[in-house]
Amino acid sequence: MTASLSSGVSAKPAPEAFRWGAASAAYQVEGAFAADGKGRSVWDHYLDDLDLAGPGMSGAVAINFYDRTQYLKDIALMKQIGLTSYRFSISWPRIIPDGVGPANPAAIAHYRQFIADLKAAGIQPMLTLYHWDMPLSLARAGGWENRASIEWFRHYADVIFYNFHDQVDLYVLVNEPLVERAMKQLAEQRMAGGKATFAIVPPASELPGALRTFNHLLLASAAAKKSFDAKGYPGRLGVALPLFPTLTAQRASPADRKAAQLADGVMNRWFLDAMYKGSYPADVLDAVASLGGDIDVQPGDAAAIHAADFDYLGINFYSPLFIRRPAGAAANGYAAEMFIPEGVYAAYNGAVRPDQFTALLDRIRVEYGNPPVFITENGAGFPGDDEMIDGAVNDRKRCRYLVDHIGAMKSAMAKGADVRGYHVWSSHDNLEWLFGYGSRFGMIHVDFNTQKRTPKLSAGIYSQIIRGKAVSAASCERPS
Ligand code: GAL
Numbered sequence: 001m002t003a004s005l006s007s008g009v010s011a012k013p014a015p016e017a018f019r020w021g022a023a024s025a026a027y028q029v030e031g032a033f034a035a036d037g038k039g040r041s042v043w044d045h046y047l048d049d050l051d052l053a054g055p056g057m058s059g060a061v062a063i064n065f066y067d068r069t070q071y072l073k074d075i076a077l078m079k080q081i082g083l084t085s086y087r088f089s090i091s092w093p094r095i096i097p098d099g100v101g102p103a104n105p106a107a108i109a110h111y112r113q114f115i116a117d118l119k120a121a122g123i124q125p126m127l128t129l130y131h132w133d134m135p136l137s138l139a140r141a142g143g144w145e146n147r148a149s150i151e152w153f154r155h156y157a158d159v160i161f162y163n164f165h166d167q168v169d170l171y172v173l174v175n176e177p178l179v180e181r182a183m184k185q186l187a188e189q190r191m192a193g194g195k196a197t198f199a200i201v202p203p204a205s206e207l208p209g210a211l212r213t214f215n216h217l218l219l220a221s222a223a224a225k226k227s228f229d230a231k232g233y234p235g236r237l238g239v240a241l242p243l244f245p246t247l248t249a250q251r252a253s254p255a256d257r258k259a260a261q262l263a264d265g266v267m268n269r270w271f272l273d274a275m276y277k278g279s280y281p282a283d284v285l286d287a288v289a290s291l292g293g294d295i296d297v298q299p300g301d302a303a304a305i306h307a308a309d310f311d312y313l314g315i316n317f318y319s320p321l322f323i324r325r326p327a328g329a330a331a332n333g334y335a336a337e338m339f340i341p342e343g344v345y346a347a348y349n350g351a352v353r354p355d356q357f358t359a360l361l362d363r364i365r366v367e368y369g370n371p372p373v374f375i376t377e378n379g380a381g382f383p384g385d386d387e388m389i390d391g392a393v394n395d396r397k398r399c400r401y402l403v404d405h406i407g408a409m410k411s412a413m414a415k416g417a418d419v420r421g422y423h424v425w426s427s428h429d430n431l432e433w434l435f436g437y438g439s440r441f442g443m444i445h446v447d448f449n450t451q452k453r454t455p456k457l458s459a460g461i462y463s464q465i466i467r468g469k470a471v472s473a474a475s476c477e478r479p480s
Pocket of ligand 1: 025028175176179242316349377425432433441
């Protein structure tokens, strides 16, 4: 696909400048695992105590981004690329080390300085409150499965709003409940020592627990939004959802198609219907009822989520998911699994299909009332794409992925999708959760031994896009 990117970003004049950004998350970049009185998170426990990402794999240093000397150099690189927006997350166990007790002034001071430094470089902050690093004490108390998590999060959010409302006006309340849950399941399987599968579509045995946590996460976000609004702070709040268009194989059976429909219900409609229609999808409720298990959806929950009236929808898009009914599954009821058909071109996070990005944005416009959207993550990593040769990293596959997906976004905008900004995942190579440091996603290469940074080919192309130059996927063949 060739994207013409030289003209303005929207046919309709946007009420604000389009935000061109990149994203990261605290645990994946910060390191400094005990600095300034930080408490422990469930991720410190997974990697450092239990070795769940492999022996010695740790976030204790990561890309050293908590260190001001280091991050000032990184901000300078981001400014050089031309970013106008940076989406980063605040670590809950830094701000409230035990999860629910008093706030930690040293951590607040750190992030206030970081935000001031970003803004001094002309980069607007997009602050994520929760990107998976749950305080360990709260994880041990049941985490998001415990309905009390709504109140834990509201308290933490109030601390954030109180301390940052004069600096920040764009917030992501929570990131990707669905993928966080899949990571937790993978962690638990690795702890148990048996077969471990990263199943983004929850298997039947996990569905009730998954829906229970999704409901609590949405209610927690709604409670935080209500509290923010009641204080009269200026700013926009939303939730970042990983939305996955569902596809089936060419010769799919009716059972496969039904599985894909239900997977769409669990991964996409569960969240979108609650937020924009005030109800949970009936087919998913029916499917989970037949499985038993307490999903803790109480009367009025979906209506409360709808009433929160989030200011924008955050979309993390990587790929569609091919879905089928697992072999041997009983004829009726919920059973769905993801797979990649033979011959399909895929990145670490699935099939590369920019057309499905356009289709997704069309769907949000048509089926969900065209809310303001921020693309909170989009990006890719490919085996072998990030090799340093003669001091340069020509990540052609990532470069093409970005050009094609930005083109796909612009196609949807030309049809009226109300997209206000776009963030590449990620600015830098970083710690990819349970997959360690092997899966790189950055536009800036990081040598994890020396912390040396090297902007890649993709950073150069993104810079040209931001500056309004016409580029196409072919531009990725001619490293500058
Ligand atoms: C997302 C997640 C990010 C990052 C990315 C790349 O699901 O929010 O933290 O890991 O995937 O796989």
